Amino acid sequence: MFNEAYCRDTSIKIRSQLEIKRQRGDFIGSFAVFGYKKNPSDHHKLVIDEYAADVVRDIYNWKLNGISAIDIAARLTVSGIPTPMDYKLSQGMRYTTAFRVKERSEWSAGMVLRILKNPVYTGVLEQGRVTTPSYRVKRLVHKPRNQWAVVEDCHTPIIDKFDFETAQRVLAMDTRTAEAGQPVELFSGMVYCGECGGPMIRKTVPSGKKKYVYFVCAAHKDRKECHPHALRVEALDDIVLEALQGHIREVIDLSELMELTDIAKLQQANVEKIQARLTQKQEEIERCQKLLRSLYENLADGIIDKSEYQELKSTYQDRRSQAEEQAEFLRDEMGRELDNSANNHWIEQFIKHRNITSLDRRIVVSLIERVLIFRDRRVEIVYRWYNEFEWQAELVAQAQKLLPEKEAV
Numbered sequence: 001m002f003n004e005a006y007c008r009d010t011s012i013k014i015r016s017q018l019e020i021k022r023q024r025g026d027f028i029g030s031f032a033v034f035g036y037k038k039n040p041s042d043h044h045k046l047v048i049d050e051y052a053a054d055v056v057r058d059i060y061n062w063k064l065n066g067i068s069a070i071d072i073a074a075r076l077t078v079s080g081i082p083t084p085m086d087y088k089l090s091q092g093m094r095y096t097t098a099f100r101v102k103e104r105s106e107w108s109a110g111m112v113l114r115i116l117k118n119p120v121y122t123g124v125l126e127q128g129r130v131t132t133p134s135y136r137v138k139r140l141v142h143k144p145r146n147q148w149a150v151v152e153d154c155h156t157p158i159i160d161k162f163d164f165e166t167a168q169r170v171l172a173m174d175t176r177t178a179e180a181g182q183p184v185e186l187f188s189g190m191v192y193c194g195e196c197g198g199p200m201i202r203k204t205v206p207s208g209k210k211k212y213v214y215f216v217c218a219a220h221k222d223r224k225e226c227h228p229h230a231l232r233v234e235a236l237d238d239i240v241l242e243a244l245q246g247h248i249r250e251v252i253d254l255s256e257l258m259e260l261t262d263i264a265k266l267q268q269a270n271v272e273k274i275q276a277r278l279t280q281k282q283e284e285i286e287r288c289q290k291l292l293r294s295l296y297e298n299l300a301d302g303i304i305d306k307s308e309y310q311e312l313k314s315t316y317q318d319r320r321s322q323a324e325e326q327a328e329f330l331r332d333e334m335g336r337e338l339d340n341s342a343n344n345h346w347i348e349q350f351i352k353h354r355n356i357t358s359l360d361r362r363i364v365v366s367l368i369e370r371v372l373i374f375r376d377r378r379v380e381i382v383y384r385w386y387n388e389f390e391w392q393a394e395l396v397a398q399a400q401k402l403l404p405e406k407e408a409v
Contacts, residue, residue, distance in 0.1 A: 019128065019149065021044065022125075022127045022128050022149030022151075023149050023151070024151070025125055025151035025154040026044035026045075027043075027044050027045060027046050027125060027127075027154070028044065028127065029127070031088060031093060032046055032049075033046075033084075033118065033120050034052050034055075034056065034084035034087065034115065035048070035049060035052045035053045035055070035056040035115075035120075035121060035158050036048060036049055036052075036053075036120070036155065036158075037049040037091075045154075045155065046120075046154070046155040047155065047156070048155075048156055048158060052084075052087060053158045055076070055081055056115055056121060056158050056159065057158060057159070059072055059076075059112055059115050059116065060116065060121075060159050060163055060164075060167055062075070063112075063116055063167055063170060063171075064163065064166060064167060064170065064361070064362045064365065064366070065183055065360070065361055065362050066183030066184040066185075066186075066188070066361035066362075067183055068109075068184070069109040069112040069113050069116070070109045071182075072107075072109075072112045073106075073107035073108050073109050073111065073112050074107075076107040076112075077106045077107045081107070082104075083105045083106065083107055083111060084111065085105055086104060086105055113171070116167050116171060117168070117171070119164065121157060121158045121159040121164065122157045122159055122160070122161050122164045123152065123153050123154060123155055123156065123157035124150065124151070124152055124153075124154065125149075125150070125151045125154040125155070126148055126149070126150050127148065127149045128143065128147070128148050128149040129142065129143060129148055130142050130143060131143055162345065162349060162366075166365055166366050169365060170365050173188070173189030173190065183361055184361065185202065186237065186359060186360070186361055186364060187215075187233075187236065187240075187364060187371060190364065190365070190368065190369075190370050190371055191215050191236070191370070191371045191372075191373060192370055192371070192372050192373075193217040193218075193219065193226060193229075193372070193373060194372035194373055194374035194375075194378070194380060195217070195226055195227055195229070195374060195375055196217065196219050196225065196226040198217060198218055198219040198226065199218050200215040200216060200217055200218065200373055201215070201216060201218045202214070202215060202233065203215075203216045203230070212232060213232065213233045213234075214230040214231060214232055214233065215230060215231050215232075215233065215236060215373060216228075216229075216230045217229065217230075227375040229373065229374070229375035229376075229377070231373050231377055231379070236371070236373070236379065237359060239379045240359060240364075240368070240371060240379070240381060241356070241358065241359050243379070243381050244353075244356070244359070244363075244367065244368070244381070245356065247350070247381075247383055248350045248351070248353060248354055248356070249354075250389075251347055251350040251351065251389065252350075252351055252354060254347075254389065254392060254393055254396065255347050255351065257396045257400075258344075258392065258396060261396055261399035261400055270395075271334060274330055274333055274334045275334065277330055278327060278330040278331065278334065281323050281324075281326050281327040281330060282327060284319070284320075284323040285320055285323045285324055285327065288316045288317075288319050288320035288323065289320065291312075291316045292313065292316050292317070292320070295309055295312055295313055295316070296309075344388075344392070346384070346385035346388055346389075349366060349367065349384075349385075350367060353367065366384070367383060367384055368381060368382070368383060368384065369382040369383060369384050369386070370382045
């Protein structure tokens with residue numbers, strides 16, 4: 001009985017101590033993830049392992065350039081790059097796994113995908129994903145994401161957040177597999193029908209000794225459910241390149257205007273306005289709460305009867321619900337304002353491609369959300385961060401109106 005209580009208390013203390021370490025960003029794993037190593041002077045901190053980090057960078061670069069996980073794995077194996085497990089063993093680590101069946105393991109698509117999906121490479125530590133019910137039950141239980149210990153900026157990133165986010169977008173796309181060792185097609189998984197919203201697919205049409213490749217609506221091709229419209233791949237390449245060049249010029253112009261106008265003050269003024277409205281809604285919610293609490297007392301004291309009580313209760317509850325919804329909307333709006341004012345990294349992503357003369361897969365997935373083709377052959381391009389672009393343009397216009405006439409840009 002005593003031993004049982006002692007073991008339970010010890011287990012609780014250890015769990016508590018480990019959770020404290022996780023929450024403050026201490027690494028508590030037995031082995032560092034591939035690309036990092038434990039800091040020799042502090043084993044709770046990670047530092048970059050340059051050899052492995054270069055492999056991680058290659059994996060991300062290849063993926064963003066359109067190479068599949070299977071082909072990336074093949075490249076690494078052919079190049080003689082040790083797998084994460086073999087690399088740990090080569091460094092003298094006492095690492096074992098039940099999955100090892102050969103003296104030297106080979107890279108697999110699964111290994112590559114685990115690296116591509118792991119946010120640790122952006123400087124984030126995600127720990128505490130699994131637990132056990134108690135010290136006596138060793139069965140692993142996966143915890144919901146909101147119970148993980150997630151701490152930003154714990155160590156030097158190997159991959160910047162922009163490339164990591166872009167890689168996640170690419171992994172989520174429904175892309176057609178390319179020939180072995182070849183990158184996927186330029187717009188694979190990104191072209192949609194502007195009429196029905198479904199994906200458009202490539203179709204090769206022979207004409208004499210030549211072959212022409214078109215984008216056609218999958219819904220029409222398979223089920224005849226949409227209009228029979230198509231656009232040649234070469235024409236789409238030219239249209240998108242010209243449009244992207246134009247949008248990059250617009251972003252550059254906007255960036256220059258932002259430097260000439262006092263955007264920061266206007267952003268702060270907008271945040272203060274939203275905060276004032278939010279405070280009003282919070283006060284209204286509190287008033288409704290007080291009125292609801294006083295209603296029951298009034299009923300008990302005979303000031304109001306039961307029907308009046310029910311009617312007033314319903315009225316105050318409705319008013320409270322509306323105020324709570326409006327307050328939630330204002331919190332979201334304030335969050336967007338603060339995010340937009342603090343984070344204009346997207347502008348640099350366009351500006352660094354200011355001199356592009358041709359498209360490649362990395363540029364397309366980095367700057368474009370999707371491409372829509374309509375039956376009149378009109379092409380609409382949805383750019384990444386277009387909402388941010390519109391928001392900043394509107395902010396610049398507001399700032400210019402506030403400038404004296406002689407100072408207006």
